[in-house]
Amino acid sequence: MRRAKISIIGAGNVGATCAHWCAAxxxxxxxxxxxxxxxxxxxxxxxxLMQASPIMGYDANVTGTTDYADTADSDVIVVTAGIPRKPGMSRDDLLATNAKIITSVGSEIKKTSPNAVVIVVSNPLDAMVQQMWKVTGFDKSKVCGQAGVLDTARYRTFLAMELGVSIEDISALLMGGHGDTMVPIPSCTSVGGIPVTQLIDAGRLEEIVDRTRKGGAEIVSLLKTGSAYYAPSAACAQMVEAIVKDKKRLIPVAALCESEYGVGGYYVGVPVIMGKEGVEKIIELKLTDTETSAFENSVNAVKTLVASMNELLSA
Structure with a gap:
């Protein structure tokens, strides 16, 4: 049986570590x-990575290249290309430069791997995945963004640290844009089946949510010379696994919402079923009034970001 072909565009920290997780x-x-x-x-x-395989006992061929011809007929493509954040820089500061990079990458993907599922990681995420979908012209199910898996992982980590419990017992969901307007869904957050609101008071929970929103910036400030890569690349690998193994995982990703949630044609973080076809179904939740308001605010921030990107690209 033919092995899946996974191409990773961008061999920096996130891309190379994603290759590590996928190979292992x-x-x-x-x-x-x-x-x-x-x-x-x-x-x-x-x-x-190939020389590590006899030691760690994994069997995968890993090829390094600068030629898109070597990526031809990929099943999954992970796009990490772009400049990373530096201390004091927001995701939005990356907008103009990375939009041009994504346009170039998307054009190459369209030519060499027209049937691939594309996972975009480059920031600012919601705008970059929107641009990738526009450039490739792929079906909306075949282009998605990695953000929700990472944001939820950070949220789960901070909740486990706060409560002194195993991360295995934390189940959580975050929606909306990838950034300061991301939306926690308390009704979908539990610890061993117990609603988190019974274990953490509202004020402290909001502090944890705020730390989650700023999770990437916190690591940038600690590293000083780069941005996070272990958790972002692990999140990518989980999405790749869901696709190549057709696992039908219910996970939050940036997906194109049209009628769903009343978004009207923008990529935003929502829970989806992910399998071999990519985003196979968007799950629509019944949100509370507070959650709905926060989600609409986040969507509006994404719309503003996309409008800014389009203005910069047309200048």
């Missing part, structure tokens, strides 16, 4: 691509 889990054969200016760097990282 034997999700398929991996192509790690970066721009020609990086010369042999992707090949070096790929070879290093």
């Amino acid at each position: 889990a034997e999700l398929g054969d991996i192509v790690l691509l970066d721009i020609p200016q990086t010369e042999t760097m992707p090949a070096g990282k790929a070879l290093d």
Whole structure:
């Protein structure tokens, strides 16, 4: 049986670590691509990963390249390409530069892997995945963004730390844009089946939510010379696994909502069923009035971001 072909565009920290997670889990054969200016760097990282396989006991071919021809006919493509955040820089500061990069990458993907499921990781996420969908012209199910899995993981981590319980017992959901307007859904957050609101008071819970919203910036400020990559790449690998194994995972991702939630044609974080076809179904929840208001505010922020991107690209 043919192995899945997984191409990762961008061989920086997020891309290379995603390749590591995917190889270690034997999700398929991996192509790690970066721009020609990086010369042999992707090949070096790929070879290093291959040499780790006899030690760690995984069987996956990893190839490093600067040529999109090597990514041809990929089943899944993870796009991490773009400039990373630096201390004091917001995701939105990356808008103009990364929108042009995504446009270039999307054009290459359209030519070389027209049947792939594309997972966008580049920031600002919601605008970048919108641009990827526009450039490729792929079905909306085939283009999605990784944000909800990461944001929810951060939220679950902070809740487990607060309560002193195993992260395995934390079930949570965040929706909306990837950034300061992300929306926690308390009605879908529990600890061992117990609603989180019975274990943490409203004020403290809001502090944890606020830390989650700023989770990426907190790591940027600690690292000083880069941004988070272990958790973002692990989140990507979980999405890749859901696709190549057709797992039908119910996870939050940035998906194109049209009639759903009344969004009207924008990518925003929502719970979906993810399988071999990509985003196979968007799950519509009955939100409380407070949750609905917060979600609408987050969607409006995404719309403003996309409008700014389109203005910059047309200038």
